[in-house]
Amino acid sequence: MPLKQTPPEDAKNRYLKDKKHSVTRKTLYNYDTTLAQFCEWLDDRNIADLRDLDSDHLQQFRESRLSxxxxxxxxxxxxxxxxxxxFCETIQAVPRGLSELVRIPKTDESDEICDDLLTREESKKILEHLGKFEYASDRHVIFLILWKTGMRLSGLRALDVSDFDEVRPALEIRHRPETGTPLKKKAKGERDVLIEKDDGRVVADYIENARPAVADGYGREPLIATDHGRRARTTIQRMVYTATRPCHYENACPFDEEPETCEAATWNGASQCPGSVSPHALRRGYVTAARNAGQPKDVTGERVNMSGRVLSKHYDKGTHDEKAERRRSHLRDI
Structure with missing residues (x-):
């Protein structure tokens, strides 16, 4: 069967459209980002028709990414x-079997494990600062919920005002893909997360005094909101980056930078600070702190919606000494 003339960009758009209803919006965004880089790479080499793509090009792109x-x-x-x-094989844009010649780089366990985390001591300083100078603000509530629950960013964004139960108090995480807030594990990610009464009071004060009285495009009232609706992932990420810069909560820079000239001291540049961390580092830090405090692995895993294997491999960053201390109460002299 003859191949059809297909520009890479056209094939990319068809692929994303094909995937749109079977993956989360975040995954689709990741696909789009990677394939945009691939199409740009092909364009730089004057490959305007996928019929001209061969296994050597794929290998060159692989080498380019590895470098x-x-x-x-x-x-x-x-x-x-x-x-x-x-996918391109199915639309007759490239020869059958070309996908089998795509070589996937091998990784070892150390490549797959990220050690970026926020410590319990750092989080306490940050919460003290936010509680004193930014009480019940967007940034205070975002940081508080992410640190105290270890939930994913998608879980935080999925919360509506009605998902906050002030009596227990608890946050009720629900999968609502049809109205724009899917969870990573879909319905399996649904759960109620209990929080401390003092933390519940902060959330309640935020709703009462700081949260805009707004609904999103689906008529839902997002918990973490702007004047225009549900707060974007990127803005939440920047709030965490800014909150975790040492100069923000300690009024001093451990990296000898001057706030007036430091690029990381700006809103958009906060992620460049060596001391700032992403929202996922709070999730990793929560798991480690919870395990060090004696919270059982299965309880921690259910709370953050994570399997025991993934928790141990990727999230529990306790030192050898800390893990030994956790076992102390279970040891018997035999």
Whole structure:
């Protein structure tokens, strides 16, 4: 069967449209980002028709990614490219079997594990600062919920005002893909997360005094809101980056930078600070702190919606000494 003339960008758009209803919006965004890089790379080499694509080009792109990014990132990129090429085979844009020639970089366990986390001591300082100077603000409530519950960013964004039960108090996380807030594990990610009464009071004060009286495009009242509706992921990420900069909560820079000239001291540049962390580092820090405090692995896993294997491998960053201390109360002299 003859191949059809297909520009890479056209094939990319068809692939994303095909995937739109079977993956989360975040995953679709990741696909789009990776394939945009791939299409740009092809354009730089004057490949305007996928019929001209061959296995050597795929190998060159693989080598290019390995030289520019971490091995685990290159691996994820090539997995995405392979899926794209498989789709291109079905629309007769590339020869059958080309996807089998996409070589996926191998990674070892150390490549797959990220050690970026916020410690309990750091989080206490940040919460003290926010509680004193930014009480019940957007940034205070966002940081408080992410640290005290270990929930994913998608879980935080999915919360509506009605999902906050002030009596227990608790946050009720629900999967609502039809109205714009899917959970990573879909219905399996649904759960109620209990919080302390003092933390519940902060959330209640935020709703009462700081949260805009607004609904989103589906008529829902998002808990974390702007004047225009549900707060965007990128803005939440920046709020965490700004809150975790040491100069923000300690009024001093451990990296000897001057706030007036430091690029990381700006709203958009906060992620460049060596001391700031992403929302996921709070999730990792919560798991580690909870385990060090004696919270059982299964309880912690159910609370953050995570399997025991993933928790142990990727999230529990306790030191050898801390893990030994956790076992102390279970030891018997035999």
């Amino acid at each position: 520019d990014v971490a091995t685990i990132t290159a691996r994820n990129d090539m997995v995405t490219v392979r899926g794209f090429i498989e």
